[in-house]
Amino acid sequence: MASPKKKLQGLVAATITPMTEHGEINFSVIGQYVDYLVEEQGVKNIFVNGTTGEGLSLSVSERRQVAEAWVAKGRNKLDQVVIHVGALSLKDSQELARHAAEIGADGIAVIAPFFLKPWNKDALINFLKEVAAAAPTLPFYYYHIPALTGVKIRAEELLDGIQDKIPTFQGLKFSDTDLLDFGQCVDQNRQQQFAFLFGVDEQLLSALVMGATGAVGSTYNYMGKKTNQMLEAFKRKDFSSALNHQFCIQRFINFVLKLGFGVSQTKAIMTLVSGIPVGPPRPPLQKASREFIDNAKAKLKSLDFLSSTDLKDGNLESCS
Numbered sequence: 529m530a531s532p533k534k535k536l537q538g539l540v541a542a543t544i545t546p547m548t549e550h551g552e553i554n555f556s557v558i559g560q561y562v563d564y565l566v567e568e569q570g571v572k573n574i575f576v577n578g579t580t581g582e583g584l585s586l587s588v589s590e591r592r593q594v595a596e597a598w599v600a601k602g603r604n605k606l607d608q609v610v611i612h613v614g615a616l617s618l619k620d621s622q623e624l625a626r627h628a629a630e631i632g633a634d635g636i637a638v639i640a641p642f643f644l645k646p647w648n649k650d651a652l653i654n655f656l657k658e659v660a661a662a663a664p665t666l667p668f669y670y671y672h673i674p675a676l677t678g679v680k681i682r683a684e685e686l687l688d689g690i691q692d693k694i695p696t697f698q699g700l701k702f703s704d705t706d707l708l709d710f711g712q713c714v715d716q717n718r719q720q721q722f723a724f725l726f727g728v729d730e731q732l733l734s735a736l737v738m739g740a741t742g743a744v745g746s747t748y749n750y751m752g753k754k755t756n757q758m759l760e761a762f763k764r765k766d767f768s769s770a771l772n773h774q775f776c777i778q779r780f781i782n783f784v785l786k787l788g789f790g791v792s793q794t795k796a797i798m799t800l801v802s803g804i805p806v807g808p809p810r811p812p813l814q815k816a817s818r819e820f821i822d823n824a825k826a827k828l829k830s831l832d833f834l835s836s837t838d839l840k841d842g843n844l845e846s847c848s
């Protein structure tokens with residue numbers, strides 16, 4: 529059975545795939561991006577080619593190159609690099625899984641195929657098992673994101689007996705708000721050393737109470753430091769501080785969600801906060817609007833998430 533160097537825990541940034549204005553992948557900023565995550569955000573684990581990374585909008589060849597770049601630039605800097613290898617074609621998924629093992633990634637994750645869908649647990653397990661078998665030395669994570677895949681099989685049901693079918697299974701990335709399902713995954717698998725990674729950043733504190741061992745998300749790219757403060761407060765059982773941090777994070781996410789928030793807006797915010805030009809998204813997604821960027825910038829400033837001191841004085845909303 530695959531056993532990772534150490535259990536995947538803490539924050540995992542769902543990396544953005546940097547692109548040029550012409551829609552090509554901008555590999556040249558990936559080294560700078562790794563340094564920014566580690567040095568400025570205190571985030572040492574990454575999840576590559578997932579939702580935020582527009583993995584399903586890249587060709588297989590691009591996905592291989594992106595995975596290679598993150599593994600190479602992250603060497604001796606990052607703790608773990610997990611590659612999302614889910615695809616509609618089992619063959620593509622297996623190729624990407626094999627490739628992740630060849631390049632020395634630390635794990636692979638797979639979403640449910642979402643066009644011709646598996647309609648029951650056995651069909652989904654069968655697909656996942658075939659992908660996992662292509663990389664028998666790598667820890668395998670199931671990426672549960674029913675709102676995007678449309679595959680509603682409960683994670684609790686899927687996890688029941690999963691290691692008998694997929695011996696490399698090491699954990700769950702749970703991107704859903706059903707805390708009953710999440711809690712039951714934790715409760716019913718207490719004897720296992722699985723990683724339970726929550727994927728709804730604005731609700732992470734609730735998931736920590738429910739037993740999450742870590743979190744994968746888009747906002748850890750630029751709010752990792754703030755979220756780490758929440759994790760530290762939770763660890764030392766300072767729940768009042770932890771809640772203040774979560775509320776602060778919620779103030780920002782709630783604000784942008786109301787404006788319309790997705791991968792395009794994540795890319796714009798990352799460029800704004802980090803100064804790393806991660807570029808526009810690839811069609812069918814469209815660039816974030818100027819109006820969104822201006823509003824998000826003002827909100828980030830008012831919450832002290834930007835280094836600028838412009839609006840600091842007398843600002844009641846500040847989270848610092």
Ligand SMILES: CC(=O)N[C@@H]([C@@H](O)[C@H](O)[C@H](O)CO)[C@@H](O)CC(=O)C(=O)O
Pocket residue numbers: 542543575578579580581703727728729730744745746747781
């Ligand atoms: C639907 C979606 O994109 N969810 C994000 C969250 O981090 C999300 O952006 C955040 O909670 C704000 O709503 C992650 O779960 C996605 C993710 O981890 C990934 O990019 O693979």
